[in-house]
Amino acid sequence: MTSSHITIIGGGISGLATAWWLKKKGLSVTLFEQDAEVGGTMKTVRKDGWLIETGPNSALETTPLFKTLFADLGIENELVYANPAGKNRYILRNGTLHPLPMSPGKFLKSKLWSLPAKLRLLKEPFVGRAQREESIAEFVVRRLGREFLDYAINPFVAGIFAGSPEKLSVRAAFPKLYALEEKYGGLIRGQIKGARERKKRREVAKDRAQMFSFKNGMQTFPCALSRALGDAVRTSCAVERIGYNENEKSYTVQYSMDGAGRAHETNAIIFAVPASAAGRFVASFDDSLANIIQDIYYPPVTEVFVGYKKEQVKQTMDGFGFLIPEKEKRKILGAIWSSTLFEDRAPEGSVAITAFVGGSRQPENALKNDNELLSMVRDELQELMQINGGPVFTSITRWEKAIPQYHLGHLQIVEQMSKFEAEHPGLFLSGNYRGGISVSDCITQSEKVSDHVTKYLESQKIS
Numbered sequence: 001m002t003s004s005h006i007t008i009i010g011g012g013i014s015g016l017a018t019a020w021w022l023k024k025k026g027l028s029v030t031l032f033e034q035d036a037e038v039g040g041t042m043k044t045v046r047k048d049g050w051l052i053e054t055g056p057n058s059a060l061e062t063t064p065l066f067k068t069l070f071a072d073l074g075i076e077n078e079l080v081y082a083n084p085a086g087k088n089r090y091i092l093r094n095g096t097l098h099p100l101p102m103s104p105g106k107f108l109k110s111k112l113w114s115l116p117a118k119l120r121l122l123k124e125p126f127v128g129r130a131q132r133e134e135s136i137a138e139f140v141v142r143r144l145g146r147e148f149l150d151y152a153i154n155p156f157v158a159g160i161f162a163g164s165p166e167k168l169s170v171r172a173a174f175p176k177l178y179a180l181e182e183k184y185g186g187l188i189r190g191q192i193k194g195a196r197e198r199k200k201r202r203e204v205a206k207d208r209a210q211m212f213s214f215k216n217g218m219q220t221f222p223c224a225l226s227r228a229l230g231d232a233v234r235t236s237c238a239v240e241r242i243g244y245n246e247n248e249k250s251y252t253v254q255y256s257m258d259g260a261g262r263a264h265e266t267n268a269i270i271f272a273v274p275a276s277a278a279g280r281f282v283a284s285f286d287d288s289l290a291n292i293i294q295d296i297y298y299p300p301v302t303e304v305f306v307g308y309k310k311e312q313v314k315q316t317m318d319g320f321g322f323l324i325p326e327k328e329k330r331k332i333l334g335a336i337w338s339s340t341l342f343e344d345r346a347p348e349g350s351v352a353i354t355a356f357v358g359g360s361r362q363p364e365n366a367l368k369n370d371n372e373l374l375s376m377v378r379d380e381l382q383e384l385m386q387i388n389g390g391p392v393f394t395s396i397t398r399w400e401k402a403i404p405q406y407h408l409g410h411l412q413i414v415e416q417m418s419k420f421e422a423e424h425p426g427l428f429l430s431g432n433y434r435g436g437i438s439v440s441d442c443i444t445q446s447e448k449v450s451d452h453v454t455k456y457l458e459s460q461k462i463s
């Protein structure tokens with residue numbers, strides 16, 4: 001039987017980054033990943049001159065931890081920042097793509113919202129604090145009015161969580177937005193005062209943070225972490241069960257490799273897997289928490305990547321892409337203009353577009369067959385971007401369970417996870433179902449969890 005101080009289950013970005021922080025501290029780590037490749041949802045495919053992201057297309061540099069990691073891994077030269085035009089985003093209203101205004105002057109002229117909706121913003125600083133947990137929809141309607149929910153927040157929630165604003169908890173899913181009210185009494189006031197405090201903490205607000213990827217796509221990052229971790233990473237190893245050894249106060253990780261069952265002895269385990277898998281492991285220790293974690297909803301999302309010859313597309317692709325409010329009743333959630341955002345995503349003379357289908361809004365659409373999906377995306381893009389003819393290249397990535405939804409009550413689930421960790425010393429729950437879904441949230445959380453694990457091992461005098 002092999003052994004290590006710490007075992008991490010899951011070789012997505014959360015597990016890999018946690019493993020790296022721990023290895024840097026000189027601790028012995030083993031990471032098990034069931035797939036043959038690391039990266040989890042963060043994978044990249046290159047084919048015939050096209051670069052296809054299967055999951056995240058970019059990340060936001062909101063934390064200085066990224067720079068530390070890229071320097072540790074020696075991949076600073078691989079890093080690419082998004083085209084400055086990527087700051088432009090479009091939102092569909094009445095069938096037309098409208099630029100999201102980036103200055104007060106443009107906001108006043110914008111046709112995205114009516115005059116009464118704009119005037120309603122003047123009331124925002126005088127709206128009181130919430131008296132109970134609210135959904136993001138309730139929060140926005142109360143502070144900004146219905147039209148901002150429909151034509152700003154609804155499409156963004158679809159773009160970030162592929163989720164429903166009526167169900168997502170503002171406090172759990174958008175903690176920084178919630179904090180503006182909680183801490184400063186309002187969004188406008190908070191924006192101004194919060195900027196000063198972020199500067200002190202060396203943090204960058206999401207709207208100011210630089211968007212990045214790598215020359216060869218997002219999977220560069222997990223692959224570099226895996227290389228740096230060396231033989232600590234064991235791919236094609238699916239963990240099946242966890243057992244506790246009362247006498248040694250240690251855990252046994254049962255996993256399968258090449259069809260054979262094996263065991264690994266460890267002092268601490270981090271479950272950096274999707275919630276359904278984490279729930280299965282937790283079930284050996286706490287049935288009720290296992291059920292709660294397994295119930296966290298992950299809607300299906302399908303990414304449909306399409307390539308066209310430049311001359312086929314009439315729409316000027318001068319931005320990140322566009323998002324579609326539910327009220328517009330379209331069949332896709334939005335699309336990223338991948339070849340505008342980063343160079344070398346499409347062959348010379350071509351453009352690449354990544355459309356998103358499904359989410360909580362229309363889960364049934366994500367599950368359609370390839371032909372139905374392609375014709376749905378082709379028709380929608382043809383109309384919205386005035387495209388002539390069909391795509392010259394297509395690629396479909398399906399996520400049956402894409403992104404965990406932090407619905408109302410999610411923070412109570414997180415509290416129960418903390419209680420579980422206190423009652424089962426040495427077991428840690430981490431990953432995008434707990435501390436935020438974005439890549440930057442996963443990195444911030446990975447460092448925090450590595451600190452908790454280190455403190456735990458120190459308290460047990462294990463080093």
Ligand SMILES: Cc1cc2nc3c(=O)[nH]c(=O)nc-3n(C[C@H](O)[C@H](O)[C@H](O)COP(=O)(O)OP(=O)(O)OC[C@H]3O[C@@H](n4cnc5c(N)ncnc54)[C@H](O)[C@@H]3O)c2cc1C
Pocket residue numbers: 009010011012013014015032033034035038039040041042054055056057058059060237238239240272273274277301303399402403430431432433436437438439440442
């Ligand atoms: C379609 C899509 C688009 C996204 N776009 C963006 C974006 O543009 N920007 C952004 O910041 N974020 C984006 N996200 C979110 C972000 O990519 C994810 O939240 C993040 O990558 C999750 O990382 P993770 O390591 O927590 O989980 P995962 O990537 O899910 O990794 C978990 C790993 O655990 C492994 N595993 C599961 N069970 C076992 C087992 N029994 N034994 C061993 N291994 C196991 C899995 O194979 C997997 O590799 C997107 C997500 C999706 C799905």
